[in-house]
Amino acid sequence: MSSIDLNADLGEGFGAWRLGDDDALLDVVTSANVACGFHAGDPSTMYRVCRLAAEKGVAVGAQVGYRDLAGFGRRRIDYDRNELRDDILYQIGALEAFCKAAGDRVRYVKPHGALYNTAAVDVVQSSAVIDAVLAYDAALPVLCQPGSVLAARAVEAGLSVVGEGFADRGYLADGRLVPRNQPDAIVHDVDEVVTRVVRMAVDGEVIAVDGTVTPCPVRSICVHGDTPGAVDLARAVRAGLAAHLAVQPF
Template sequence: MRVDLNCDLGEGFGQWTLADDEALLDVVTSANIACGFHAGDPMIIRKACESAAERGVAIGAHVGFRDLAGFGRRELAVSPADLRDETLYQIGALAGFARAAGSSVTYVKPHGALYNSAALDFERADAVASAIDEFAEPLTLMGPPGSQLQRAAEAHGIEFVAEGFADRRYTAAGTLTPRSVPGAVIDDPDVAAAQAVRMVSTGTVESIDGDDVAVAVRSICVHGDTPGSVHTARRVRHALESADVTLGSFT
């Protein structure tokens, strides 16, 4: 078996640092780098791209709503046309820094509220896919398996990579449990590691209600902003490798 291990990075702003990007880049195989809308600034984006390029880690555009104050986790009323243009804008910004670092953007992963809403709303998913379609180079779209994001990618002839989350609980419907629900975020590295191994080896996960849910995935995510994310990422990687899973970017 082979699987990608991804993490959200570059999510600081100015003097404020959110996660230990350097340590995380020593563990993951793909980096979802914030593009300046929900987090990140030009200097942080440059550094994240350079560090990823040095390690041979794949670079992905972590696009989100234009919401620095809410960290992109608030639902915003954005028209499909505006969302398409804002997504393309973010991809282009990251692509410039990736090229300057001797690498390139190879995939797109929505962030936060955009991720959750586009997974359910085809118009929003199609707006994201349309931006990818208009970008000059082929890009992969990452999102939840069986989601509207997958449907939109297939409609546009875009490669889709289904991902699962090591550090988040799932509902019985296969969606992420809202962060407002107690226990929605898994903060125990061993529990997160066990969930990652189960997803990869069986294609299932136990929901927050105890149901078995199908989640066939090609990539596993560990959130960079979760406390102890470096330790969790290391534990997840070790558990996957101990289960004879090969770690490598899908790109």
């Protein structure tokens, strides 16, 4: 692999509330996962981020989540498959409107938070994500965890899948992320984060919290924009990746 994508979750404010520094991160990342109003985000925020991303040549993806503003989409919800499909379809279409107004389009779809984690292991919710993408545009790639149920079923459905690694998240030996409420869920040391992402991007593997070398074939690295020092961390990650690979949208 000669290139790697660097993505971040952006547009996650709501009304007067701001989360993260979208402007600064758009100078660093190559893809922006824009919240579509269900777990975070509002129309004005979505439009603003889409305009800035278009100006800076950053690819925009629909960051789709549960209808859960109060919980920031980090609480699992047991949905009817068709209802979840429709909620996801709604979110993609809403973001597409703002992308179109900004002179661009939605380039991919990425589940957020609890939906991301649930679709990675759950047939019903992964199928709802796939159903929504197929209904909207089967050419849209799905950005998700490599080796997950969502990745496997998306490939079976004929969709393009982009494997994603997380710069600052701990991994279990089976390739899943350490739950946020457990120790070692977040990696704080910048040098360790950079070493980990380079290993993921170049060698397709990551060291799990128990020391296991775990396969992690990725084409995109996610840096979280809502953690302290996120912009500086993102810059360090990009510099580390750029020493080995071209950093560009997938």
